[in-house]
Amino acid sequence: xxxxxxxxxxxxxxxxxxxxxxxxxxxxxxxxxxxxxxxxxxxxxxxxxxxxxxxxxxxxxxxxxxxxxxxxxxxxxxxxxxxxxxxxxxxxxxxxxxxxxxxxxxxxxxxxxxxxxxxxxxxxxxxxxxxxxxxxxxxxxxxxxxxxxxxxxxxxxxxxxxxxxxxxxxxxxxxxxxxxxxxxxxxxxxxxxxxxxxxxxxxxxxxxxxxxxxxxxxxxxxxxxxxxxxxxxxxxxxxxxxxxxxxxxxxxxxxxxxxxxxxxxxxxxxxxxxxxxxxxxxxxxxxxxxxxxxxxxxxxxxxxxxxxxxxxxxxxxxxxxxxxxxxxxxxxxxxxxxxxxxxxxxxxxxxxxxxxxxxxxxxxxxxxxxxxxxxxxxxxxxxxxxxxxxxxxxxxxxxxxxxxxxxxxxxxxxxxxxxxxxxxxxxxxxxxxxxxxxxxxxxxxxxx
Ligand SMILES: C[S@@+](CC[C@H](N)C(=O)[O-])C[C@H]1O[C@@H](n2cnc3c(N)ncnc32)[C@H](O)[C@@H]1O
Numbered sequence: 001x002x003x004x005x006x007x008x009x010x011x012x013x014x015x016x017x018x019x020x021x022x023x024x025x026x027x028x029x030x031x032x033x034x035x036x037x038x039x040x041x042x043x044x045x046x047x048x049x050x051x052x053x054x055x056x057x058x059x060x061x062x063x064x065x066x067x068x069x070x071x072x073x074x075x076x077x078x079x080x081x082x083x084x085x086x087x088x089x090x091x092x093x094x095x096x097x098x099x100x101x102x103x104x105x106x107x108x109x110x111x112x113x114x115x116x117x118x119x120x121x122x123x124x125x126x127x128x129x130x131x132x133x134x135x136x137x138x139x140x141x142x143x144x145x146x147x148x149x150x151x152x153x154x155x156x157x158x159x160x161x162x163x164x165x166x167x168x169x170x171x172x173x174x175x176x177x178x179x180x181x182x183x184x185x186x187x188x189x190x191x192x193x194x195x196x197x198x199x200x201x202x203x204x205x206x207x208x209x210x211x212x213x214x215x216x217x218x219x220x221x222x223x224x225x226x227x228x229x230x231x232x233x234x235x236x237x238x239x240x241x242x243x244x245x246x247x248x249x250x251x252x253x254x255x256x257x258x259x260x261x262x263x264x265x266x267x268x269x270x271x272x273x274x275x276x277x278x279x280x281x282x283x284x285x286x287x288x289x290x291x292x293x294x295x296x297x298x299x300x301x302x303x304x305x306x307x308x309x310x311x312x313x314x315x316x317x318x319x320x321x322x323x324x325x326x327x328x329x330x331x332x333x334x335x336x337x338x339x340x341x342x343x344x345x346x347x348x349x350x351x352x353x354x355x356x357x358x359x360x361x362x363x364x365x366x367x368x369x370x371x372x373x374x375x376x377x378x379x380x381x382x383x384x385x386x387x388x389x390x391x392x393x394x395x396x397x398x399x400x401x402x403x404x405x406x407x408x409x410x411x412x413x414x415x416x417x418x419x420x421x422x423x424x425x426x427x428x429x430x431x432x433x434x435x436x437x438x439x440x441x442x443x444x445x446x447x448x
Contacts (some may be wrong), residue, residue, distance in 0.1 A: 106415055230413060
């Protein structure tokens, strides 16, 4: 096989990245945008020792579940991977993706997984978006997502995952920046929109490469005109991020206009104040399901002490507080911890305590001091938990660990460490928080 060869291939399965897997000559070949069971024609684009890659030329025999992707930039934009599948097939691919990670990466053969919990609203579900800004010339500003694995800007006015209220705000931002900053003086890098439910109020965060006092008047004019024009836009923040690569948001927030925080209200009546640096789950409907499953897995009787590690603004802690004796949240972003403390007060919750710092620093010391723990909830970012965290939890001997994961690979790695130490996966339920994309959340209950 060599680059440029054209051949017909049978797709055995699909990865969470939306790539079909074929096995020509016994070696793995990845071909994007294929469905399991399809016969396709593809051109070889890369040949490595253990695998190759191809470009899909034609679907020869389409499989059940193939649909036309509605978004015109699907396949080019890096945001979605599964739009060419109908929704039931997406759910089964996610369930298989979690099983495969636990079985193959975690070497946990008998983990009971699934079925994946879907949603009635697989479009326009996101309450947060990050857009990248690039100056094309002094008078013209590009705004969009990046192409997969690249920094090339893919411009598209109406991403079908965003709520209807976002595109008008994005258009107004672009046109006002072009009016107010004709010379291209302001070093914009990105912007972030966050939307609260059910008020639908929006916070806008402009990310700049640096801050200089002479930017103040232009920024003020931009923010005030935007807040005046877009009625749902109630808060504008400036964030400074000097790094070109990596995280979109930097640590400094030198300025804001309008409201300091948004307020999210959950179905059970829980109110959450959200600042600009605080994490908020992106799919509010499915978040309710995620937290309901988390609470079910915790099986609290009112007598337990719960640790909520990686707690953000305290959402899971406060969701569980009424069902347990005490909950202790740990979070590294100080602004989020301030939000969490305010949120406890706002909801009249007195049995929740929040500690600021990394879980790997705080939790081992906290548990070593002999503080009691019955149930541990872990909801780490994609990279998963530090080994120190898992060791400290094992030594503290809680009765349950509920691992809420947004990455099947790190879930597999971390749970396999726990399984090696005598823990057992009781159940792992994938929750589809991110329809059309290859991302999947999993609520995994472990006991000993
Ligand atoms: C997936 S979010 C979960 C937040 C929260 N449980 C929720 O449902 O909204 C992960 C959180 O962990 C925080 N975080 C990331 N790494 C951390 C670390 N090493 N120690 C403590 N917190 C961390 C992030 O700031 C973020 O708030």
